Amino acid sequence: MGSGFFRLIIATSLLLTLLDVCRGSTIGICYGRNADDLPTPDKAAQLVQLHNIKYVRIYDSNIQVLKAFANTGVELMIGVPNSDLLAFSQFQSNVDTWLKNSILPYYPATKITYITVGAEVTESSSNISAQVMPAMRNVLTALKKVGLSKKIKLSSTHSLGVLSRSFPPSAGAFNSSHASFLKPLLEFLAENQSPFMVDIYPYYAYRDSPSNVTLDYALFDASSEVIDPNTGLVYTNMLDAQIDAIYYALMALNFKTIKVMITETGWPSKGSPKETAATPDNAQTYNTNLIRHVINDTGTPAKPGERLDVYIFSLFNENRKPGLESERNWGLFYPDQTSVYNLDFTGKSSVDMITETNVTSSNGTTPTWCIASSKASELDLQNALDWACGPGNVDCRAIQPSQPCFEPDNTVSHASYAFNNYYQQNGATEIACSFGGTGIKVDKNPSYDNCIYMTTGSNKTVPSNTTAISSTSSSSTMCGVPVWIFSCFLVTFMSLLSPETR
Ligand SMILES: *[C@@H]1O[C@H](CO)[C@@H](O)[C@H](O)[C@H]1NC(C)=O
Ligand SMILES: *[C@@H]1O[C@H](CO)[C@@H](O)[C@H](O)[C@H]1NC(C)=O
Ligand SMILES: *[C@@H]1O[C@H](CO)[C@@H](O)[C@H](O)[C@H]1NC(C)=O
Ligand SMILES: *[C@@H]1O[C@H](CO)[C@@H](O)[C@H](O)[C@H]1NC(C)=O
Ligand SMILES: *[C@@H]1O[C@H](CO)[C@@H](O)[C@H](O)[C@H]1NC(C)=O
Ligand SMILES: *[C@@H]1O[C@H](CO)[C@@H](O)[C@H](O)[C@H]1NC(C)=O
Ligand SMILES: *[C@@H]1O[C@H](CO)[C@@H](O)[C@H](O)[C@H]1NC(C)=O
Ligand SMILES: *[C@@H]1O[C@H](CO)[C@@H](O)[C@H](O)[C@H]1NC(C)=O
Numbered sequence: 001m002g003s004g005f006f007r008l009i010i011a012t013s014l015l016l017t018l019l020d021v022c023r024g025s026t027i028g029i030c031y032g033r034n035a036d037d038l039p040t041p042d043k044a045a046q047l048v049q050l051h052n053i054k055y056v057r058i059y060d061s062n063i064q065v066l067k068a069f070a071n072t073g074v075e076l077m078i079g080v081p082n083s084d085l086l087a088f089s090q091f092q093s094n095v096d097t098w099l100k101n102s103i104l105p106y107y108p109a110t111k112i113t114y115i116t117v118g119a120e121v122t123e124s125s126s127n128i129s130a131q132v133m134p135a136m137r138n139v140l141t142a143l144k145k146v147g148l149s150k151k152i153k154l155s156s157t158h159s160l161g162v163l164s165r166s167f168p169p170s171a172g173a174f175n176s177s178h179a180s181f182l183k184p185l186l187e188f189l190a191e192n193q194s195p196f197m198v199d200i201y202p203y204y205a206y207r208d209s210p211s212n213v214t215l216d217y218a219l220f221d222a223s224s225e226v227i228d229p230n231t232g233l234v235y236t237n238m239l240d241a242q243i244d245a246i247y248y249a250l251m252a253l254n255f256k257t258i259k260v261m262i263t264e265t266g267w268p269s270k271g272s273p274k275e276t277a278a279t280p281d282n283a284q285t286y287n288t289n290l291i292r293h294v295i296n297d298t299g300t301p302a303k304p305g306e307r308l309d310v311y312i313f314s315l316f317n318e319n320r321k322p323g324l325e326s327e328r329n330w331g332l333f334y335p336d337q338t339s340v341y342n343l344d345f346t347g348k349s350s351v352d353m354i355t356e357t358n359v360t361s362s363n364g365t366t367p368t369w370c371i372a373s374s375k376a377s378e379l380d381l382q383n384a385l386d387w388a389c390g391p392g393n394v395d396c397r398a399i400q401p402s403q404p405c406f407e408p409d410n411t412v413s414h415a416s417y418a419f420n421n422y423y424q425q426n427g428a429t430e431i432a433c434s435f436g437g438t439g440i441k442v443d444k445n446p447s448y449d450n451c452i453y454m455t456t457g458s459n460k461t462v463p464s465n466t467t468a469i470s471s472t473s474s475s476s477t478m479c480g481v482p483v484w485i486f487s488c489f490l491v492t493f494m495s496l497l498s499p500e501t502r
Helices: 003-021 041-050 063-068 082-090 092-106 129-145 176-191 202-208 238-252 280-295 378-389 411-425 483-501
Strands: 026-030 055-057 075-080 111-119 153-159 163-165 196-199 260-265 309-313 369-372 439-442
Touching: 026 280, 041 063, 055 309, 063 092, 075 082, 082 092, 082 111, 082 129, 092 129, 111 129, 129 153, 129 176, 153 176, 153 260, 163 238, 196 238, 202 238, 238 260, 280 309, 369 378, 369 411, 378 411
Parallel strands: 026 055, 026 309, 055 075, 075 111, 111 153, 153 196, 196 260, 260 309
Antiparallel strands: 369 439
16 A cells, blocks of 8 residues: 555545535424324434435434434434433533433444534523523533544524514624523634524514515515615515524624524424414425525525525424424424425425325336436536536437437437436436436436437446435535536546555
8 A cells, every 4th residue: 555545545535524614505304203103213214314314403312313313324413402401501420421321322323413402492481591501511521522522513592582683684683681691602602613503483473473574575485575774685585584683693792703504494384273374385385495595505695605504394293292283283294204295305396396205206116217307507407418428428429419319409308318328327226316406207208209218227337436426405516516526526536546556
């Protein structure tokens, strides 16, 4: 093993660091378990993986759940529940024991990246906010002792109720009665480069004052817009406005480096008779638009292009949650794991094209094809097409002028042909049809006239090695470059280096 070996190591770790530093915005899901009819954690973990969800928030550190996500690659945000804050704040040894017995045995097989210490404590009737900082410092000390304080970030989640004012966004301000709690917390977050975590629900804003908030504005259906009179910034949806209100509140206290993370948002699919907006249609619209907005890396008007990490509430309907009917109907899935409504986690395809939410989805027994999404941008499709016909090793002669698949002469049609060839030649796996989210699996043969699309199993060519890292639903771009292009460079780079290792 010469210097080439070390160069390979260095190159690889450099690229992995890059991957980490400049990954785009992410979509995760909250896995609440306040129910008596949920599937086992193992089944839930399979469901999460089936939908290519890479980030999951749980509210405790349940051992069965930690075990279920071992070796799945899913990143977990775990929680110290409010009921444990007292014990965690009182004695360092309590926290050390918890870390040793409940976390370390499962780490790093189970990827834990965040710990929330307390959840929405300002909403709690008992005065527990004073316990948060001592508990958080003890957790930090415990993590430092085992060398994990850089790998696992600490924060605490808040409701939007920490603000005394959220409109207009530029006037966003924290409620001064929480000042003694928030000031040391914000200093801690800034010092440890941890995010400010907030649960944001445009649904409640609409439900509680439908005369002041339009449904379109809450659902990201851009027909209505709101202008901040102080900044002139135009808001086309309420979530952005609420996020910016937090940013302005942070800036008003001179915390300019703290990032905002959305640890819960969503829309209920069912509610009491008075909750007329709680419908499957509205829930699907909200979450679909949310995902598209986040994945697009648009940022918010006050923070354009800023990365945004968002967790959708919730994986399952939870039948034991108290309160109005809507409280028990935030889930994307019923306890039997069937979908409440279809949701595309890639944020790319059109809503009605999605059929993959069927849990008993195809197993390779029935043939499938891969085509280009007509909703994808021309540029993304052209890039993907160029890649498939180049490094992807697809034979693209059929889409050349005067060949059978040249007409219709447009990028969607040509990309569809190329995507499908690549897909069939590479095992017809989910990943082989991702193309940065621009590919869609279909079960209808797209062949027409003399343009014959390859069918599963009809042609066995050597699979190319470029699918090692594929784009995921939750981070399709990296520094503005689709991940799959990046992964192609990674493979090329490594193959250039590898001869020296021999
Ligand atoms: C809650 O605790 C904080 C910090 O100890 C204290 O300043 C505040 O007065 C308490 N509030 C109530 C209602 O007990
Ligand atoms: C600020 O918080 C206090 C205590 O929770 C609450 O009574 C008050 O109404 C809040 N003020 C505003 C403007 O929201
Ligand atoms: C609607 O807005 C007006 C003026 O801003 C305010 O006075 C009123 O309280 C709001 N209504 C609700 C239900 O929030
Ligand atoms: C995506 O980003 C582009 C450019 O930043 C913007 O024009 C477009 O409206 C965004 N789409 C969504 C759904 O946010
Ligand atoms: C999945 O699809 C199959 C065949 O289309 C159908 O029979 C089955 O009921 C579906 N299952 C769910 C949970 O939607
Ligand atoms: C999936 O395929 C495997 C082997 O091809 C088969 O044993 C299994 O029963 C199939 N599962 C379903 C749900 O069709
Ligand atoms: C398999 O691919 C080769 C060239 O890539 C082609 O000539 C042949 O017709 C294909 N066979 C089928 C059954 O599609
Ligand atoms: C792909 O990887 C295999 C071994 O993993 C290797 O034999 C083959 O040459 C590689 N193909 C390409 C195109 O790099």
